[in-house]
Amino acid sequence: MSDEPSLILLDPLGGVADEIDGLLRPFGYRVTAIADATALGACVGRDSPSHVIVRLRGGKEDGAVLDAVRDLAAASGPAVTVIADDASMRARIEAVRAGVEAYLTPPLDALGLVERLESLKRGVRADPYRVMIVDDDVTMAKYYDAVLRAAGMQVMVLNDPMKVIRYLADFRPELILMDHYMPEIQGRELAAVIRQEAAFDSIPIVFLSAEDDATIQQRVMGIGGDDFLTKSIRADNLVSAVANRARRFRALRATMLRDSLTGLLNHTAMKERLAADLARMKRTDRPLTLCILDLDHFKLVNDTYGHPAGDRVLRALAHLLKQRLRVSDVIGRYGGEEFAIALPDTSVEQALPVLDEIRVAFAEMPQHHEGGTFHVTFSAGLAAFPRSEDSARLTDAADRALYRAKAAGRDRVVPAGAVEYGSRDAMHDHDGMRAL
Incomplete structure (x- = not known):
């Protein structure tokens, strides 16, 4: 049901493809073995693999293999893992200079190899930050929506603040961007209502308002807000402020929600x-x-x-x-x-x-x-x-x-x-x- 991760194995002398395939196939990896070091770049360009493994054996073929790795690193290709019999510091330094990021020595075990590969995975887009905008001003809400979406965020806009609680559990925002002055309810009051629910107590709430009185801003934040931005804020500064807050919330939330051994939800x-x-x-x-x-x-x-x-x-x-x-x-x-x-x-x-x-x-x-x-x-x-x-x-x-x-x-x-x-x-x- 998931996309099958692919891997290119470069082994000029052969002999380990079956072993690597046997170790990784149960985890869903598709292994393509090649013997020609000069073909590595073309294979990566064609297959777009998630990983590359190269086999070093201490012979003259190693020079061509490391040259191919250098070319791959220069082109910002996928991370390279080396499997080598030589565990010496000199061999490791040569691999680092070629752009190798992981250096493993036999015997290999499936779990250790998979965990190392996963720690090096590149090109995997993180889930976009989820931002809820609460503003009765339709024009301003559309502007904030466009700015944050252009930055790759997932946005829900609510022009009716009285509907916030209804949508919080479903959308699960990582930050709420809220107008302070609204007709039916003030932002500080809505923040207090949100904080009444334990499930939403830690979601960052950032107020947006024309209010520039520092005393009022501090009073509002003391009630339940985490930051106070003026509506004249530049688009790039808005994106930065929202992303930084959401990133910290996501990191904190992960430590609270994840099982420490498996990394799965608790x-x-x-x-x-x-x-x-x-x-x-x-x-x-x-x-x-x-x-x-x-x-x-x-x-x-x-x-x-x-x-x-x-x-x-x-x-x-x-x-x-x-x-x-x-x-x-x-x-x-x-x-x-x-x-x-x-x-x-x-x-x-x-x-x-x-x-x-x-x-x-x-x-x-x-x-x-x-x-x-x-x-x-x-x-x-x-x-x-x-x-x-x-x-x-x-x-x-x-x-x-x-x-x-x-x-x-x-x-x-x-x-x-x-x-x-x-x-x-x-x-x-x-x-x-x-x-x-």
Whole structure:
């Protein structure tokens, strides 16, 4: 369902293409191997890969390989990762001078390679900042809208301040740009109303007004604003002020919403996103599928191979889900070894083969520990809106389908049936389910 990331492997002597392909294919990478260093630039121009890996072997071919890397760096091409047997400082310095950004030595493991590649990914556009403009002056609101959109931001304009609360949860702004003097309600009063809701308490509010009295500005900001700009502000300064505030909010929000181990949404954030997506699907009469996924026998993994190995399993699954699913799909770590995935605009019939393909890829993926490798599987339950009409019942149905997958032998994806969509009182104990 997601775009397949591509990678060019330059290996003049051959011999590692199958290994690299085997390591990366489960995560959705498509590997193209070439042997001619002089063809690297043309291949990059043709395929626009997300990554380039080059193999150095300490022979005369290395000079041509590093020359090709220098040319790629000069052309601002994708980041280059080297795999080399020589771990010496001299070899590393030569690679740095050629423009190499990552230097790996065998043996390689899939998770370590994927995490390194992802940390170097270029050309991925960040989501645009979401800005809500609240101004009863239609002309001025259109001007601010045009300025911020031209800077690449996503903007919602409300000329009626009384409708703000209605749209906050759906649009989820990262900054509110608000006129201070409006007919029905003053900006400071509207800011106080917004701050009454815990979910919106930290959203930056920037006032725009002709007011230039510093005392009044400070009083307004003390009530709930974060900044005060005059309406005569230059367009470039407005963009800078909004972007800086939104960037800080996004960074702070990420630390609050993300699980530190996997980088996925945490339990609370996942529930909020599910509720928001479900509300959006209801308004537009479109389907949504929720998947609750649980690793099989994960306690045994930790007991047998240690918690560091268990953490690697969790990170591997998180990377696999991010690679195989769409940007619009919402992925969260719901509990210790439990994950939740919301797939908007997707029926259960559409979601089932996608999740089952991920299940198979994960089961085949070798997991590493100090003594070698092992394999882990997962079970999953699927439930759909509009079959369940609110997030609690949807989660219950998916949870109960997961219980059925566990009871049926694990390592499978099971869609909810009539029993799972029944009353909540019939739901099996969740802790008992995890113990299976």
